[in-house]
Amino acid sequence: MNADLPERIVRFPEIKVESEVSVLFRFAGSATGNPPLAFLSYYQVLENFFPVAGRRSALRKIELELTDPRFDRRSDKCLMRLLDVGENAAAASEASHLKILLEEFVRKDVLESFFSENPWGKHFTKQGPIKGITENINPENKQTPLAHQVAERVYRIRNRIVHAKDDPKYQNTPALLPQSDEAEALWPDIDLVRLLACEVILSAQVRS
Template sequence: MALYGHRFVNIDALKKWAHGLSANGLSQIDIGGKVVQVDQNIKGIINTQIQAFSSLVNLLNEGDDWRSTSRIFSPLFTNAFIRVNNGAIRLANYYECLLTPSNLKTSKKILRGFTYTSCGAIDITNDSGKMIASIGCKSDLIWSVFYDYFVNTNVYEDTDCTYEDIDHTYENHESILSIQLYDVENVSLEKIVAMVNEILLQVSMEYDMDFKIHKLDAIRKQVGEDTIRKMQFNLTGFDEIPTLYLNNAINASDERLAFLSYYQVMEFFFVRAQNKKFISEYSKLSLNPVNHSELHKILNDYKNTNNERESLKLVLSEAIDVEEFKDWVKSNPLYVQVYGNSQKTKKDVQKEKTKIISDLTKRVYDVRCSIAHAKGDDNKDIAIPSLCAEKIEKELPLLKYLSFRVISYWSGK
């Protein structure tokens, strides 16, 4: 059913959907990662297509195959009105979202073959036995909407003619599956997403098959490079455990897990930094006779460094060269934008060292707490999976920089 699941679009729902279409409010349209600015000429084209589509839809009767009307669909039309985001579409009562198997075990339970595959399915019904959703092959509709993500078209001109060929951007796009929902006409997008997540959880528990939402990225359309790069390497002897944390962060596919793994690199050295500070302060203490007041102060300071945030600050203050950090921020316009010029959450790289280290500590610690602390029903910020992915992803270059400096400085000390 999945390949042609979009045939279950309800005619009455489609008519209502078509009646609500308008080019007003459109400013730009993403087509395969290329942003098209919507000027008056583009609006005119889209309005013409809306009128043509609406006219065809109004001629349909219940039981007719609506797909006969889709011949007037263009990339402008589908990406303006059917595309939800880089992995989902919605049309009247129909919703479809791209999925990929989370592991090899799941892949082998639903995909048969190797280079060319046939696909199984998981059909989902409600209590009365009505089909409400299906997991399996993606539909022709979602393929057509995202065609420009899956295919690069190359145009060649000769003296006598113009011809073209195509390159597939995926080795086997059939391994990208989807979940389709058939009865969500009046359901909010937020509730649809929640329904998808709950279905995937139940599938995981019932069939031990795990799927994840798949988002298409225009980077895949790039031809890529085959540059030979050279690097000089001298073994520095990083501590083994934080090295494993760092490699795990670099290779993590989930932004939250990547952030926490980077944080664990820094957390690994908390005790080492605390002890170094204590030994340094204690070595300055007069012991003949013992200055009990100074000793008490040193012990209190040591106790305070056991605080999570103070421990992080201590690790960073030793490991981070502020001038090098400034240069790193300035090296990339995006870093300047994200980490550069905000009073509250970004770094002003011109501040003196103590302030910069304090601000870095607060930034890292606050995001860490929003991920690690998941207590609901209070006013604290919680980094919800998928909803906060973009926000956390922006922090990862900073965490990578800090954790690498930390492991470089503290290893072996």
């Protein structure tokens, strides 16, 4: 009956994920009884991609310098600009690495949709249930890119889970502990960092 129709072959996308990343991602999804641990595991997925994001950002800046018609390889000033790119990349803080990663690997429209298409209420604001948040997440903010706003929030929460007792910057903010009301309120942020992890894994496949 359908002899004249061409055979349709369904192809599923192939994604190769490093074993460490795969283990962390699966573990995060199974840590339903410990929200801070789930958040931290997804964050560790992001950490695995800091080096490649930093390299790509640095290479793009170097390429811009080299293709600039004003670049003169005999000029110490021009050569120092190239050196500065490499040195800045090597000296970047973890917070800077996270911002670079989200800029390089997370699609802007996907990030905007996360906030616009879900009823988060005041969760991602200073009035939300997570302490130590100093700025609202505002996709309409023209001064600070959304990726930077998200990176700042994610990094603050990460430090409350990991370094709250050790880093003087967070000494006035209590640790975010398991089995607390605040920990149970963390799930929207876990959804956010899971989305970031998915985006980074996907983008790494496309660009590799």
